[in-house]
Every structure is written in C-alpha cells, then in structure tokens.
Amino acid sequence: MTIDFKQDILAPVAHDFAAMDTFINEGITSKVALVMAVSKHVVEAGGKRMRPIMCLLAAKACGADDLERHRKLAAIIEMLHTATLVHDDVVDESNLRRGRPTANATWNNQTAVLVGDFLISRAFDLLVDLDSKVLLKDFSTGTCEIAEGEVLQLQAQHQPDTTEETYLSIIHGKTSRLFELATEGAAILSGTEQYREPLRLFAGHFGNAFQIIDDILDYTSDADTLGKNIGDDLMEGKPTLPLIAAMKNTSGTDFDLVRKSIATGGTEHLSDVIRIVNASGALDYCRQRATEETEAAIAAVNQLPDSEYRQALINLAKLALHRIQ
Amino acid sequence: MTIDFKQDILAPVAHDFAAMDTFINEGITSKVALVMAVSKHVVEAGGKRMRPIMCLLAAKACGADDLERHRKLAAIIEMLHTATLVHDDVVDESNLRRGRPTANATWNNQTAVLVGDFLISRAFDLLVDLDSKVLLKDFSTGTCEIAEGEVLQLQAQHQPDTTEETYLSIIHGKTSRLFELATEGAAILSGTEQYREPLRLFAGHFGNAFQIIDDILDYTSDADTLGKNIGDDLMEGKPTLPLIAAMKNTSGTDFDLVRKSIATGGTEHLSDVIRIVNASGALDYCRQRATEETEAAIAAVNQLPDSEYRQALINLAKLALHRIQ
Numbered sequence: 001m002t003i004d005f006k007q008d009i010l011a012p013v014a015h016d017f018a019a020m021d022t023f024i025n026e027g028i029t030s031k032v033a034l035v036m037a038v039s040k041h042v043v044e045a046g047g048k049r050m051r052p053i054m055c056l057l058a059a060k061a062c063g064a065d066d067l068e069r070h071r072k073l074a075a076i077i078e079m080l081h082t083a084t085l086v087h088d089d090v091v092d093e094s095n096l097r098r099g100r101p102t103a104n105a106t107w108n109n110q111t112a113v114l115v116g117d118f119l120i121s122r123a124f125d126l127l128v129d130l131d132s133k134v135l136l137k138d139f140s141t142g143t144c145e146i147a148e149g150e151v152l153q154l155q156a157q158h159q160p161d162t163t164e165e166t167y168l169s170i171i172h173g174k175t176s177r178l179f180e181l182a183t184e185g186a187a188i189l190s191g192t193e194q195y196r197e198p199l200r201l202f203a204g205h206f207g208n209a210f211q212i213i214d215d216i217l218d219y220t221s222d223a224d225t226l227g228k229n230i231g232d233d234l235m236e237g238k239p240t241l242p243l244i245a246a247m248k249n250t251s252g253t254d255f256d257l258v259r260k261s262i263a264t265g266g267t268e269h270l271s272d273v274i275r276i277v278n279a280s281g282a283l284d285y286c287r288q289r290a291t292e293e294t295e296a297a298i299a300a301v302n303q304l305p306d307s308e309y310r311q312a313l314i315n316l317a318k319l320a321l322h323r324i325q
Numbered sequence: 326m327t328i329d330f331k332q333d334i335l336a337p338v339a340h341d342f343a344a345m346d347t348f349i350n351e352g353i354t355s356k357v358a359l360v361m362a363v364s365k366h367v368v369e370a371g372g373k374r375m376r377p378i379m380c381l382l383a384a385k386a387c388g389a390d391d392l393e394r395h396r397k398l399a400a401i402i403e404m405l406h407t408a409t410l411v412h413d414d415v416v417d418e419s420n421l422r423r424g425r426p427t428a429n430a431t432w433n434n435q436t437a438v439l440v441g442d443f444l445i446s447r448a449f450d451l452l453v454d455l456d457s458k459v460l461l462k463d464f465s466t467g468t469c470e471i472a473e474g475e476v477l478q479l480q481a482q483h484q485p486d487t488t489e490e491t492y493l494s495i496i497h498g499k500t501s502r503l504f505e506l507a508t509e510g511a512a513i514l515s516g517t518e519q520y521r522e523p524l525r526l527f528a529g530h531f532g533n534a535f536q537i538i539d540d541i542l543d544y545t546s547d548a549d550t551l552g553k554n555i556g557d558d559l560m561e562g563k564p565t566l567p568l569i570a571a572m573k574n575t576s577g578t579d580f581d582l583v584r585k586s587i588a589t590g591g592t593e594h595l596s597d598v599i600r601i602v603n604a605s606g607a608l609d610y611c612r613q614r615a616t617e618e619t620e621a622a623i624a625a626v627n628q629l630p631d632s633e634y635r636q637a638l639i640n641l642a643k644l645a646l647h648r649i650q
Binding site: 030031033034035038040084089090091092106109110111112114115116117118120121122125127128129131133136137140141143144146147148150151152154155 | 337355356357358359360363409415416417425434435436439440441442443444446447449452453454456461462465466469471472473475477478479480526557565
C-alpha cells in the first residue's frame with residue numbers, strides 16, 4: 001500500500017490543521033517590525049508541520065472532541081521547533097533550508113539568535129495561557145533536554161569513540177523529545193492521563209526512527225530527496241549510527257579510515273566511507289534499527305482504542321520508514 | 326556621603342545572597358558535561374549580581390520574612406541575565422567580558438548559542454516549580470519584551486533618525502525589563518500586590534538611568550571603568566542618547582558628522598564626535614535625564630514603608646548615578 005500524506009495522515013484533522021496554522025500567525029505578534037518579518041519568514045518556511053499534525057491526531061485519538069486548546073498547543077510546538085531550526089542554522093552557518101534562504105543568511109546571525117530567543121519566550125508565553133501546571137512542567141523540562149541533546153551532539157563531534165548509547169541519547173534529545181511533547185501534551189490537555197505514556201512511547205520511537213532514517217539518507221540520498229547534501233554529517237565529523245555500526249563490523253584500514261574521518265571531518269574520503277558503510281552491513285543494521293523503532297512506535301500507539309486518528313499516526317510512522325525502502 | 330556597595334547595599338541581605346549563590350550552582354544541573362562546564366563558566370563570570378540583590382532587597386522591603394522562594398527567584402533572574410549575556414556575546418562577536426574570555430571565545434558560537442538556550446529553558450523550569458501563575462505570566466511576557474528590545478536595537482543600528490522615544494523603548498526592553506521582573510517578582514511572591522507597581526516603577530526608572538549612564542560612559546570613560554572601550558557604541562553605529570541629543574542641538578557640519586557616523590559606524594571620527602557631544606551640551610542633557618530617572622525611581626520606592634532594605638535600594642540607585650559624577 002502506498003501511503004499518501006494528505007489523504008492518509010492529514011485528512012482526519014485537516015480542519016483543525018488549517019485553524020492551527022492561522023493561530024501560529026496570530027500567536028506571533030510584536031510591535032517590532034523586524035521581529036515580525038523574521039518570525040513570519042521562518043515560520044512560513046516550515047515543512048510538513050509533522051509535530052503539530054501529530055499533536056492534533058493524538059488529541060483526537062485520545063477521544064478529544066473540541067480541539068481549541070490543542071490547536072494552540074500544536075502551534076506552540078511548531079514555534080519551538082522553528083526556534084530550534086533558526087538557532088541550528090546559526091550554529092551550522094547554513095544559508096539554505098528547504099530551498100529557502102535561512103534567517104541568518106537573509107538578515108544576519110544577530111537577528112537570527114535574538115528572534116530565536118523571542119520565539120522560545122513567546123512559545124512559553126502562550127503555553128502559560130493554557131493554564132496546565134503538568135503541561136508547563138513537561139515542556140520546561142523537555143526544552144532543557146532538547147538543548148542538552150544538541151550540546152551532547154556538539155560534544156560528540158569528532159569523537160570516534162562515541163557509543164551507540166550516546167548516539168541514542170543525542171537523537172532522543174535533539175529529535176524525539178519534541179515529538180514526545182507533542183503527543184504527551186495532547187494526552188494531558190485531553191484529560192486522558194492513561195494515554196500519556198503510550199503516546200510518549202509512540203512519539204519517542206517514531207522520533208528515533210525518523211532520525212536514524214535521516215542519518216542513513218546522509219550516506220545514500222541525493223540533494224533532491226533530503227534538501228541537504230550527501231556527506232554533510234561526515235563533513236562535520238558527526239559520529240552517526242552508520243559510522244558507529246561500520247566501526248563495529250570492520251577492522252584494519254577500513255576501520256582506521258572511518259575513525260580518522262570522524263576525527264578530522266571533511267569529505268576527502270567520502271566515497272571510501274560510503275563503500276565501507278555499505279560493505280560492512282552498517283546500513284542494513286541501521287535500516288533494521290529504524291524498522292524496530294517504527295514497530296515499537298506502532299505497538300505503543302496500539303494501546304489506544306482503534307480510530308481513524310490512531311491509524312493516521314501509524315500511517316505517519318510507516319511513511320517515514322518508506323523513505324529508506 | 327560615599328556609598329559602599331557591600332556595606333550600604335549588600336549587607337542587609339548578605340545571608341540570603343550567599344544562599345542564593347549556592348542555589349544558582351545547584352540549579353544548573355545537567356548530565357551533559359559540556360553544558361555544566363559552559364554554564365559554570367558563564368555564571369561564575371557574573372558581575373555584582375545586581376538583579377538578584379535587588380530582588381532580595383525588594384522582598385525584604387515588602388516585609389517578607391522567609392526568603393526561601395525569593396532566593397530561588399533571584400537565582401532564576403541571574404540565570405536569565407546570564408543567558409542574554411551569552412547570546413549577546415555571540416551577537417557582538419565579543420571575546421572578553423569583565424576581563425574573562427567569553428563562552429563563544431572559549432568554546433565556539435555553537436556551544437554558546439545552545440548553552441544560552443539551555444539556561445533560558447532551565448530558568449523557566451525552575452520558575453514553574455515556584456508555582457505562581459501570575460509570576461509565570463509576568464516572566465513569560467517579560468522575556469518576550471526583552472528579546473524584542475534587543476531586536477529593536479538591531480533594527481535601529483545605523484539609523485540616524487532614531488528618536489529619543491525609540492531609544493527609551495530599546496533600553497526599557499534590553500535593560501530595564503529584567504530589573505522590573507526582579508522587583509515585581511519579589512512583590513508577587515511576598516503576597517504584597519500593593520507594592521508591585523511601585524517596585525516595578527522603581528526598577529524601570531533605575532534601569533533607564535543605569536543604561537543612560539552606560540551610554541554616557543561610552544563617550545567619557547576609559548576601559549578600566551567599564552570593561553569596554555570608549556567608542557564601542559559609535560563603532561557599531563548605535564544611536565544612543567548622547568548622539569540623539571547632540572543632533573538636536575547642532576546643525577551644519579557637526580550635525581552631518583554625527584548622522585554620518587551613525588549611518589556608517591566605525592571610529593574614524595570618534596574624537597570629533599566626542600568634541601561635539603560635549604560642546605553641544607548633549608552629555609549634560611544625558612546626565613540630567615539619568616538624574617531625573619534616578620529621582621523617579623527613588624520617589625516610587627518611597628511608597629513602601631521605611632526600612633533598611635528600602636534604603637539599600639535607594640543607595641543602589643544613588644551609587645549607579647555616582648558613576649557619572
């Protein structure tokens with residue numbers, strides 16, 4: 001079966017999704033023209049809005065009827081996501097994201113750092129209005145963990161001894177935690193505490209799979225598929241799972257070359273490293289891990305009652321996995 | 326009378342201040358070694374801790390007896406302040422702050438941006454634990470306004486037409502708002518809502534005076550006094566009050582030179598600009614405005630009952646003004 005994003009994932013919450021999009025724009029208000037211009041630019045440059053869609057689907061899967069507060073939560077999550085992207089682009093000195101000029105490229109680093117700070121503060125400001133202590137605590141702790149995951153990634157850069165365990169901590173912080181907040185938050189606002197943990201597990205495993213797939217594509221895709229170039233991670237000396245797995249299964253000169261490439265960064269040995277991650281079975285291992293994480297995600301969400309919304313969440317997990325199939 | 330910082334300002338809350346300092350260190354906890362190292366570095370590089378001291382003094386001036394929660398609030402304020410300094414140093418590409426290497430210089434921009442994000446999130450996380458909806462809303466709105474003030478400052482850079490009104494908006498956001506949060510927050514936690522507005526006015530006027538004085542010193546001090554070099558603001562094309570006032574009182578080539586210097590930045594004409602801000606009476610005007618703001622601050626805090634704590638707040642305002650006398 002071919003899964004269609006609009007038909008099989010978005011459709012059940014299409015109405016709420018449109019209202020949520022409006023709220024993102026309304027939620028970003030500032031008397032400062034430059035704050036408005038940059039915020040609009042970066043929020044409009046958004047991608048598929050996977051996190052807010054997941055939040056809305058989770059809410060409906062919990063049995064929520066009126067999604068007014070969930071739509072606000074979904075918008076808040078997208079604002080937090082956007083803020084991290086804006087700061088990531090400064091950190092990575094990126095000029096393009098999804099084919100559009102980044103905030104740091106269009107304006108400058110100063111503006112991008114400060115507007116990112118504004119978006120974080122504004123997200124908290126809107127969150128306070130939702131008036132749930134449990135939700136606030138989950139988000140304030142969660143955003144700490146997201147920042148920690150990003151710093152852990154920096155700390156691991158150029159470190160060939162990074163373990164698979166550390167890699168999992170990194171991707172949990174930098175990717176999975178925000179997906180978790182999206183679905184946990186939906187359960188909290190719905191007053192269905194019993195679904196909070198299954199939904200957190202779904203989102204956490206989904207996020208892990210999503211990031212592992214991204215890291216595979218960095219050694220197999222072309223620019224059109226991913227919006228980034230093959231070898232970007234190697235360039236930066238990031239010890240992602242394809243390289244960690246390759247080092248487990250190789251020895252001698254191949255092993256040394258992967259280690260050295262992580263330590264130095266750069267793409268001088270890219271074609272050799274691609275050969276090694278393929279020949280060593282590392283990519284097969286990564287695909288297997290992504291499949292396992294997807295299966296764990298589906299098993300977790302299946303603890304919720306059957307519904308078209310639960311099915312849409314499952315479809316989303318399956319569609320993500322299709323990127324490497 | 327000569328005011329001594331330790332004797333006449335800090336002494337009445339010295340015990341709570343020491344406990345607060347311990348809490349800052351305890352409050353910064355992370356499993357990620359790099360987060361800990363950078364956070365400790367930047368928090369230890371702190372200055373006089375004026376904002377937390379003001380918070381503690383305000384609490385006592387409100388009649389609060391047990392300052393346990395106020396100490397936490399004071400620590401949170403210092404963390405927020407530190408986060409903005411870390412991001413400012415990235416924004417300004419500064420290598421030194423108070424004679425110590427900055428986070429971006431010691432590590433790199435990436436680390437500084439992300440650890441700043443961590444400190445903002447951690448501050449909110451600790452704030453949620455204080456369990457006051459009113460406090461949370463004040464801080465979430467306030468941090469938006471702080472970020473907006475900083476962006477407004479960027480927007481005004483190289484703009485010679487910046488008005489005194491816009492200048493006041495900038496310094497309210499980038500400087501005064503956090504002082505306001507420190508004292509307002511103290512009133513909120515003390516359950517003395519009647520003192521919230523007088524304390525907000527005190528801190529707002531104090532902050533305005535403090536920043537105007539800083540901006541005067543940028544044209545009159547030497548590096549030893551301020552930890553920054555004379556002419557830094559002109560270098561960056563910042564339309565601060567000394568220049569705005571100078572343009573009001575000059576015409577012809579002097580007027581044109583100030584305009585041009587703001588528009589282009591740089592210190593090519595620094596000695597001429599210094600001559601003009603002196604000869605035009607602009608510095609006198611700035612000193613008068615700083616004095617007026619200080620007087621307004623003192624008048625506001627005098628609405629609270631007389632106490633050694635209220636006197637210490639007044640002493641702090643007077644001491645700040647002494648920098649230009």
